[in-house]
Amino acid sequence: MRDIVKGEDAQIRAVGQVINHVAPDILLLTDIDFDAGLSAVAAFSDTLAQPYPHLYAALPNAGQQLGLDLNGDGYTGDARDALGYGRFLGDGGMAVLSRYPIMREDVVDLSGILWRDVLGSILPEVDGAPFPNTAIFDDLPVSSTGHWMVPIDIDGTRMTLLAFDATPPVFDGAEDFNGLRNRDEARLWQAVLEGHFGPAPTYPVLIGNANADPFDGEGFHDAITALLTHPALQTTNPRSAGAAEAATAAHAGPPELDTADWPEDGPGNLRVSYVLPAADLHVVDQGVFWPAPSDPLAALLDETGPHRIVWVDVALPQ
Template identity: 65%
Template sequence: MRVAALVLLLPPAARAETTIRIATYAAPLSRDGPGLLLRDILSGEDPQITAILGVIDHVAPDVLVLTDIDYDAGGAALAALSDRLQHPYPYRFTAAPNAGRQTGLDVDGNGRTGEARDALGYGRFFGDGGMAVLSRYPIDATKVRDLTPTLWRDVPGAVLPTLDGAPFPSQQVLDVLPVSSASHWIVPVEIGGVTLSLLAFSATSPVFDGPEDFNGLRNRDELRLWEAVLDGAMGPVPERPILIGNANVEPFDGDGLRDGIAEVLARPDLQDPAPRSEGGEQAANPDHHGDPALDTADWSDDGPGNLRVSYVLPARALTVVDAGVFWPAPDDPAAGLLGDDQRAAGPHHLVWVDLRQPAP
């Protein structure tokens, strides 16, 4: 077993006091309608939620970004989820996403309105598959910078979709559509007198479109928004930034504009801890080019195969102590948390990075 796997078994109290575990998890905490997630959490009988809770308890992040959790205005589902953990999180943050917020326009160009694809971001209802942050350290919600409303056309270097030389689906849509399909937040977390800034987001899938490449271009520009933030083109550069969330694209395999994430990974102001797992390595797709140990999603039964789509990319100035993906090998005792088929908690795996607490 790798050293990373051994460290992963340690609860928060057993880790070094100066180490902070930052994680992101695209856990499938979205349901078919509003209120159903809260119902399933409170019931205590949903096997998928039980598996997700087991993974979070096992990895025990100090700060966790969830990128597929239904939003409700009171944060009731998020609070209920936290309360079911062995060690509930004292600090929580969520805000309204673009997902499911209807536009009244034909966003996908199929001649109809009011469908899931006609929202500001894909969603069957308002808040479908939103985002949230759980933390053991204080979050000052008054200092959160919410870039979720940023118009796609206003992103520096944005490439808007066209079809046969005309704006797609229409100029009217492109005049009001934000680049963020769910949420883009800059969340300050205060740790021992030092601020870490989570650049948290959940990008659209780069597929399910046509020759105009609407989703592929939007996915690319959701990353380009963060590049603009880090370059100082969207206001002050955040303190000690950590780019974190589900980019839904990787640099070697799968669909999407791979150059976007490749450029982000190559930025000199960020570092890639390259979190790995034994499970991903053993489940390698023989036709893929990337390192399978870095994969974070298991779509081996259908779709594009296993891909690296979730990332935790700390600022270069921060010190990385360890990193990993919770994807145990089948013979690892921890694999039982993921069920007999290793997928009880969904296709995505939790990604974590341990940082040395920076001095004030």
């Protein structure tokens, strides 16, 4: 809130300029800190060329402490012991900003669903024993940040965002705690689409940072591939000239589809963020804001961080 109000933070300013350029009607922000009055997201919205009249956010799992020792180091209370990595309550949440009314009373927050209850879940083990222990999974949700079903009223038609921000499948040990959790965060949406947590939503649009690439990088590729090919959704292929020119040589996936620009001596560039509309919506246009280096707009990316905004234009059947 302090940095937004002061207006001097280079990253906040750059992110706002990118949003102004893309001008989405509905926007999901990830890794934005949560406050109960939504003061920070409202203040950020007010810095944009066209502020968003409808906002939604809920307390993320990130930063919530339950006195658990999630990383098995014998201590509790640090960032890795929260329900999702977080240094304080509300650290790194999500927010939906919309020009269309958000049906707040109908939002379904699935962030409390236990990891062990996800269909097909695989829990981490060391030497055949649950890691760090069996009792942890009596309380640990699969969501590291949140899984929200957010219905939006599009001129009388209900469209439902399936919004999430998954844990990176790294920063763990041989038990692959984060890798397995990342896979099951995607699997939760597969279960929702197949009616395992109530009726399947109307006109679902999967949106968020899955932190998973179908071809490259750490973690499992099967869960995000299952969502990309799910019959309830349609595969989109938003691309950019900037990603195509910044291809990571050793990677197998199409470089033009990448959405994050990480160092070559690290993960390299990956496709981790997605907008996957319902199969019965018509995709009009799509892209990733990642201009080629020769494009003057590329200067906007100097301060935004590694992630690029993914956008998809859709038309309702009627």
